[in-house]
Amino acid sequence: MNLKKIISIRFLFGAVLFALFLTTYWHWSAYKAFLQTRLNFAQEQNTLVVKPGHGINWLAYQWQQQGVIDNQYYLRFLCWLNPEYKNIKVGEYELEGNETPISLMQKLSEGMVIQYPFTIVEGTTSFDIFKQLNNTSEIKKDWPKVGKGKRTTESQNELSSAESNQQPFDEQALLIELKIEHPKLEGWLFPDTYHYGKNTSAMELLKRSVARMRKILKEEWSNRAPGLPYQNEYEALIMASIIEKETGIESEREQIAGVFVRRLQKNMRLQTDPTVIYGIGPSFNGDITYKDLRTRTPYNTYVIKGLPPTPIAMAGQASIHAALNPADGDALYFVATGDGGHKFSATLEEHNKALKEYLRKLRQKNN
Template sequence: MLKVTLSVLLLAIITTIVGYQQLQATITSPLLVSTNTHFEVKKGTGFNQLCKQWQAKGWLENCWRYQVVAKLDPTLTDLKAGLYELTSDSVITNIKKINKGDQVSFSFTIIEGQNLREVLEAIKKANNLQNDLKDDALSMQILNSDMYLEGWLFPDTYHYHNNDTASSVLKRAAVKMQQVLEDAWHERSDDLPYDTAYKALIMASIIEKETGLASERPLIASAFVNRLNTNMRLQTDPTVIYGIGADFDGDIKSKDLRDYTPYNTYRINGLPPTPIAMPSKAAILAAVNPPQSDYVYFVSKGDGSHQFSTTLKQHNVAVNTYILNKKN
């Protein structure tokens, strides 16, 4: 009787050891992918179905062992739909990635100074992003208002998952811009020549397009504010270019400066009716808190920087130095 008991006990111990070893082997067994591989888990996919899909691809040898592990740890069966990057780590590690919803992340960047047309062209080409944009009702779709969308998308990098919508990305950019503008407007200077946050956004977009050097944004802002305060026209080329639109061929002609458009600041007084680009936070801060200066004029030196002047005489000298002499 004792021998039988010992034999049963020994068999139980051996079975336990073998079972434990099998369990450990299953838990640590790698997923048989040669390189990191994208795999989409469809909505409603169950644990057994996923396992069979991987087995059919030759990524694991059989499913029953993992079904046993799932019985011991039911949380493994909670699969979240999405696109995942599978690796040669263990099968269980890859399944837990799906349990957590740790999907592949893609990104879309709105660049400082891009205009709306350029942003829309880029986002419609973005990988793994559904284009649900309604071109005939874009402002209502993104801003939930009929305000023109230009200027309202904050320049930044936005991450998204497979099959997210383009509108969801742009809505996040719009919310961020609204918050940045609101915060900046609350901290604005008292003597600005514009009385709404939207007009500050318009000014910020012009500052953004005029500056090749970020460090010059405040001085550009100061010069523009000084012009507005003295009833001088802004006379800035980027607004003219925006008014020409897609027909702009890269060269502003005398005719372009004479032709009337709502954006030709050589012809109109004050600000154009809308922003002309997506301004950075730095440009917005410059627009709402420009430094005090006597500068009214500036001319490009050709290296991204500008020569600032307080009088027309100084400006004409700078134009002769940096523009006319270079053409001769």
């Protein structure tokens, strides 16, 4: 091979290498610029939904077709260099105005989905909560099918017809799935704010809430005062729900608990209006009548002795603590004062005087 041919080959080889270098350098520079480029989502689009089956290759292709990115292969290369970016999570994500390929892939791979709040308020009933769940579009409704429940008994049917939280599904099936061995769901959802991603199932939220209630109830039960008239944790939860409905004043909870505990110990009826209202159910019009107080329901504590068969609302930790740590004293009665609080009395005579004073204030207010 002569010298000219050797020089020509070397020159050609060098030119190819140089061209390859320039091409590589150009693509690398373009790739680095791509990483800092703002993603071109539509101006009105502020969320991104990743559905099952949407892998990185599918997203890269779609985004290039939509003009979100200029080059799908740069995005694929980014994920090749960072394998963790390939493991994107299903969900709804918030798009920020300065979103870049790196910032978005970090969100998708870490599952930083939009979190929605779902709040269970102290004193609400299961009927209120299920209505709230059904009206929340971001929550997937996956109620157990009607007929799945196997535990319905005659006594449970009586409770269902007497109380206010009639549900549009098989509640016994729901109880089985939640592993609640009591006749109603009432009382078992812990009041708190629960955060969830879009399309989280309603059952998942309920399971979280029930687990929280079990934990709190167990902790409070283990630290209860001695000599209480409860046979088990469930009876304490029933009492807590009554306290929750009787007062919203923190300083009164343990006093009211003390009144009810002493009445149980003396075999006196609790005679608490919230249980009567719960027993009346949807037909309650806002005013308790003398007839209501005499009408027998499983929840009318003016008629029955002891506790009602189930809680009447969702009790917060403060009411659970009060039920298990009632205040000492001799009060057996209490009545509203008209200004949000209650007057506590040890005798019926004192109570009747306090009741007359309350009625006098009520008449003055109405006049």
